[in-house]
Amino acid sequence: MKKTLIPDFAGKILIVGPSWVGDMVMAQSLFITLKERQPDCRIDVLAPAWTFSLLARMPEVAGTVAMPLAHGQFGLPERVRLGRKLRAEGYDRAIVLPNSWKSAIVPWIAKIPLRTGYIGECRWGLLNDVRRLDKTLLPMTVQRFVALGLPKNAPLPPAYPMPSIAVTRERQQAVADKFRLVLGGPILALCPGAEYGPAKRWPASRFAELARIKAGEGWQVWLFGSGKDRTIAEQINRETGGVCLDFTGRTSLAEAVDLMSLxxxxxxxxxxxxxxxSALNKPVIALYGSSDPGFTPPLNARAKVVSLHLPCAPCFKRTCPLYPAGHPEHARCLTGIRTERVLQMLDEARPG
Structure with missing residues (x-):
């Protein structure tokens, strides 16, 4: 059998990145690890164009390559064209973070010598540095990403550096000027949405109660989210008498990052x-319902996780599978989290 020649030094690395904001943030731990091991390497990331503003705030990333397809699209001709185009870039190594078969096509077409990833959807051939994922050794997403940047025989689980997004004062001032913000005093950022579904959302009434109390203490309260979160944000503002500044659906991802840095x-x-x-190193109170804080925790030593650890959780469902909406036990993993508990954790948090 012909052996694959693995270069001792991968000077130019292409990362096939994830398509979710949280996963891309966690992928920075891999980028940092690669730069720590090979300070002179160049890291380019192949990802949806909407992630570029986030990647621009990660100092380890030198360049970006736009994935021309939406999440879930197969688009074989487009992948083949992109792979052929990337042949001229002379990449030494590719690391494929998604586990899908289609995500490994571009590095293979690009003829990148070393192509690393987990077996995923039977990707033998497309990858030549294939890793088997042991979920007991690598229970966290960030560990799985970082392990792909290490040799096959590296001890597991690996240590992982914390993500750290860099926002300059110039960017902060620019976004403050755009939205005509009056800064001064403490600011509480609330993120009441969750793209995955309602089983990950603390009730809007609890966010509203929290906002009323903190606003009464002299805090500004800002609401963040996409356009899909406008309804929740409007409910919170109705219940608070309009004390919140609502940014949902009004910002780009870059602006949301820069605003949250304030x-x-x-x-x-x-x-x-x-x-x-978390990557902005803010004191974060992270609320978990149907998802697992052990799988995708906030990667920040100052973050605090709130989870009731009920026997039915984590179920990883979009909606509560046990009780219909309106039932008193519906989504108890979230409705059981009291505002008083979150307030106490906020009071214990220390600004940096």
Missing amino acids: ATAVVSNDSGLMHVA
Whole structure:
């Protein structure tokens, strides 16, 4: 059998990145690990164009390559064309973070000598540095990403550096000027949405109660989220008498990151914005319902996780599978988290 020649030094690395904000934040731990091991390497990331503003705030990333397809699209002709185009870039190594078969096509077409990834959807041939994922040794997403940047015989689980998103004062001032913000005093950022579904969302009424109390203490309260979170944000503002500044659906991802960098503390469901806040080194109170804080925790020593650890959780469902909406036990993993507990954790948090 012909042996694959693995270069001792991968000077130019292409990372096939994930398509979710939180996963991309966690992928920075891999980027940092690669730069620590090979300071002179160049890291380019192949990802959806909407992630570029996030990657621009990661100093380890030298370049970006736009994935021309939406998440879930197969688009074989487009992948083949992109792979052929990338042949001229002379990459020494590719690391494929998604586990899908289609995500490994571009590095193979690009003829990148070393192509690393987990077996995933039977990707023998497309990858030539194939790893078997042992979920007991690598229970966390960040560990799985970092392990792909290490030799096959490296001890597991690996140590992982914390993500750290860099926002300059110039960017902060620019976003403050755009939204005509009056800064001064503490700012509480609330992230009441969760793209995955309602089983990951603390009730809007609890966010509203929290906002009323902190606003009464002299805090500004800012609401963050995508356009899909406007309804929740509007409910929170109705219940608070309009004390919150609502940014949901009004910002780009870059602006949301820069605005959140101005916050004093953050309360968030398990979402991409929760991971952004963690990487900004903010005191984060992370609320977990149907998801597992052991799988995708906030990667920040100052973060605090709130989870009731009920026997039915984590179920990883989009909606509560046990009780219909309106039932008193519906989504108890979240409704059982009291506002008083979150307030206490906020009071214990220390701004940096």
